[in-house]
Amino acid sequence: METNLTGFALLEDPKHNRGTAFSREKRQEKHLIGLLPPAVETLENQVKRCLFQLSKKNNDLEQYIYLAQLADDNQTLFYAVLATDPERFLKIVYDPTVGTACLEFGHIYRKPKGMYVSMEQKGKLREVLKNWPVEDVRVICVSTGGRILGLGDLGTNGMGIPIGKLQLYTACAAVQPDVLLPVLLDCGTDNEKLLGDPLYLGLKQKRPSTDELDAFVQEFVDAVQERFPKCCIHFEDWKGTDAIRLLARYVNQISCYNDDIQGTGSVTVAGLYNALKISKSSLKDQRVLFLGAGSAGIGIANMIASAMKLEGLSEKDARARISLFDVNGLLEPSRKDLSPDQQPYAHTAKPAKDLVAAINELKPTILIGVSTVGGTFTKQVIEAMSKLNDRPVIFALSNPTEHAECTAEEAYKFSKGNAIFAAGVQFDRVTIDGKSYEPSQANNFYIFPAVGMAIVATEAKHVPDEIFITAARATADQVTDEQLAKGMLFPPQTDVQKASHVTAVKSAERIFELNLARVEKPKSIDKLITSLEYKPIYEG
Numbered sequence: 035m036e037t038n039l040t041g042f043a044l045l046e047d048p049k050h051n052r053g054t055a056f057s058r059e060k061r062q063e064k065h066l067i068g069l070l071p072p073a074v075e076t077l078e079n080q081v082k083r084c085l086f087q088l089s090k091k092n093n094d095l096e097q098y099i100y101l102a103q104l105a106d107d108n109q110t111l112f113y114a115v116l117a118t119d120p121e122r123f124l125k126i127v128y129d130p131t132v133g134t135a136c137l138e139f140g141h142i143y144r145k146p147k148g149m150y151v152s153m154e155q156k157g158k159l160r161e162v163l164k165n166w167p168v169e170d171v172r173v174i175c176v177s178t179g180g181r182i183l184g185l186g187d188l189g190t191n192g193m194g195i196p197i198g199k200l201q202l203y204t205a206c207a208a209v210q211p212d213v214l215l216p217v218l219l220d221c222g223t224d225n226e227k228l229l230g231d232p233l234y235l236g237l238k239q240k241r242p243s244t245d246e247l248d249a250f251v252q253e254f255v256d257a258v259q260e261r262f263p264k265c266c267i268h269f270e271d272w273k274g275t276d277a278i279r280l281l282a283r284y285v286n287q288i289s290c291y292n293d294d295i296q297g298t299g300s301v302t303v304a305g306l307y308n309a310l311k312i313s314k315s316s317l318k319d320q321r322v323l324f325l326g327a328g329s330a331g332i333g334i335a336n337m338i339a340s341a342m343k344l345e346g347l348s349e350k351d352a353r354a355r356i357s358l359f360d361v362n363g364l365l366e367p368s369r370k371d372l373s374p375d376q377q378p379y380a381h382t383a384k385p386a387k388d389l390v391a392a393i394n395e396l397k398p399t400i401l402i403g404v405s406t407v408g409g410t411f412t413k414q415v416i417e418a419m420s421k422l423n424d425r426p427v428i429f430a431l432s433n434p435t436e437h438a439e440c441t442a443e444e445a446y447k448f449s450k451g452n453a454i455f456a457a458g459v460q461f462d463r464v465t466i467d468g469k470s471y472e473p474s475q476a477n478n479f480y481i482f483p484a485v486g487m488a489i490v491a492t493e494a495k496h497v498p499d500e501i502f503i504t505a506a507r508a509t510a511d512q513v514t515d516e517q518l519a520k521g522m523l524f525p526p527q528t529d530v531q532k533a534s535h536v537t538a539v540k541s542a543e544r545i546f547e548l549n550l551a552r553v554e555k556p557k558s559i560d561k562l563i564t565s566l567e568y569k570p571i572y573e574g
């Protein structure tokens with residue numbers, strides 16, 4: 035244990051605090067005698083107490099608050115508790131409960147975590163970043179709170195997302211927590227409810243123009259490069275148009291990626307690889323229709339097109355197999371509101387405002403929801419997909435739960451059990467007429483922690499889509515035939531650390547192949563990753 039802290043200062047430092055697990059010798063050495071109850075406990079016993087206390091909480095948000103406080107008190111114990119049951123705790127510290135926590139952020143706030151970098155500090159960001167006490171930050175997860183899950187603009191309340199995402203780097207892929215920094219880039223909010231809330235913690239002003247935002251982001255990017263030269267910037271939950279524009283600007287310039295675009299593209303392709311093993315067909319033969327054409331929709335579409343190209347299609351032919359439908363209807367050439375990223379998917383077709391009509395016209399084999407709007411995959415939509423396909427692939431990816439385009443139960447019921455279904459959240463198993471169905475969770479948490487570990491291990495200078503295609507294949511290939519037979523498209527969440535390790539190793543190999551690493555290639559990438567992995571135990 036390396037720290038000069040003693041007494042209460044030590045007990046208040048989450049990295050070094052062990053609470054009742056401080057040995058008698060350490061209590062003596064660190065001036066803790068009298069500051070703790072006499073029992074000297076093991077970490078296992080402390081975990082038991084936490085689980086008991088969690089069992090007394092009345093709802094998921096209360097569990098979230100309890101765990102947030104635990105993370106502030108004792109980092110080791112926090113990650114040890116999460117490790118007891120990743121499947122149970124992923125939905126508490128992350129999606130969907132983190133959505134409720136973000137809605138309530140100003141109300142449940144206790145203690146600062148990470149950094150709040152606001153437009154008030156424009157021109158001084160280099161100075162601001164110096165206030166962070168850790169010198170070697172390797173990943174910053176940064177949001178403007180512009181589009182938090184499917185909940186819209188939540189301004190500074192969005193801070194729950196960078197915090198939760200980075201906790202998953204550690205909980206899923208064992209990245210050392212010290213090298214991770216959540217940042218909320220506060221550029222105001224257009225959310226009137228928050229602007230009128232006396233407990234709102236962000237800047238009470240409207241969002242700036244695109245030019246002003248971009249200049250602020252540029253200053254932030256420059257300040258990060260200077261203060262943390264080995265740091266990768268993970269963009270998360272920005273307004274869709276900002277997300278796409280800024281990724282295009284920085285992806286070949288600095289170490290950065292956008293999880294909603296690239297991570298979501300990757301996890302969806304992983305799910306499709308396995309869905310198509312079940313339906314015994316190949317990706318290049320599919321026709322894909324999206325509901326939603328924002329950052330996730332375009333990100334997934336581009337990733338599917340890249341994966342189709344690997345199966346021999348040209349870029350043009352791959353894109354011809356993909357169509358998108360948004361709030362204004364089908365994307366087609368007569369639409370005057372399309373962005374340059376949407377235009378390649380605007381194929382000649384009859385204009386359509388009705389999703390069922392578009393399905394009947396385009397005859398998709400795969401339907402993907404990234405619209406942010408719950409219930410949009412109606413009975414008629416699912417029935418239309420089922421009439422056209424023996425095994426329609428239906429992914430309702432919008433978060434959190436109420437925003438999913440359909441529930442698992444609806445997907446199975448309206449398709450008579452034939453849908454190959456995944457959602458952004460984990461729905462419970464469904465039983466219809468005595469037959470049980472296992473819905474999958476297509477959520478980027480299978481990808482970003484593992485890719486994050488690969489980036490940390492290799493000090494990757496850029497993070498292009500190729501790495502995410504590799505991560506998709508690595509994740510998909512870990513699902514066994516037996517699991518596929520149950521309809522599982524992803525590795526079991528109980529094994530998420532094992533799965534993330536394998537995906538991290540493969541992603542790191544790809545980073546070396548692409549000459550993007552800033553470290554020398556080791557003899558064993560597997561051993562390199564293992565050597566970096568954080569373990570929630572008290573050492574020394």
Ligand SMILES: NC(=O)C1=CN([C@@H]2O[C@H](COP(=O)(O)OP(=O)(O)OC[C@H]3O[C@@H](n4cnc5c(N)ncnc54)[C@H](OP(=O)(O)O)[C@@H]3O)[C@@H](O)[C@H]2O)C=CC1
Pocket residue numbers: 181182183184185273274275293294298301325326327328329330331359360361362403404405406407410431432433434437457458459476477478479
């Ligand atoms: N499962 C996962 O791992 C992930 C899930 N997501 C989820 O995907 C959703 C979308 O994210 P993202 O693409 O970044 O968000 P964006 O805001 O960028 O895009 C939303 C898209 O949906 C369209 N849309 C809005 N309302 C409707 C409607 N009623 N019918 C059809 N289309 C509609 C919007 O059109 P317009 O722009 O014209 O309003 C836009 O094209 C979110 O709910 C998010 O939680 C995102 C990342 C990962």
Ligand SMILES: CC(=O)C(=O)O
Pocket residue numbers: 129182183184271293294432433458477478
């Ligand atoms: C999961 C995720 O990144 C999202 O819903 O935005």
Ligand SMILES: [Mg+2]
Pocket residue numbers: 183270271293294
């Ligand atoms: Mg996101």
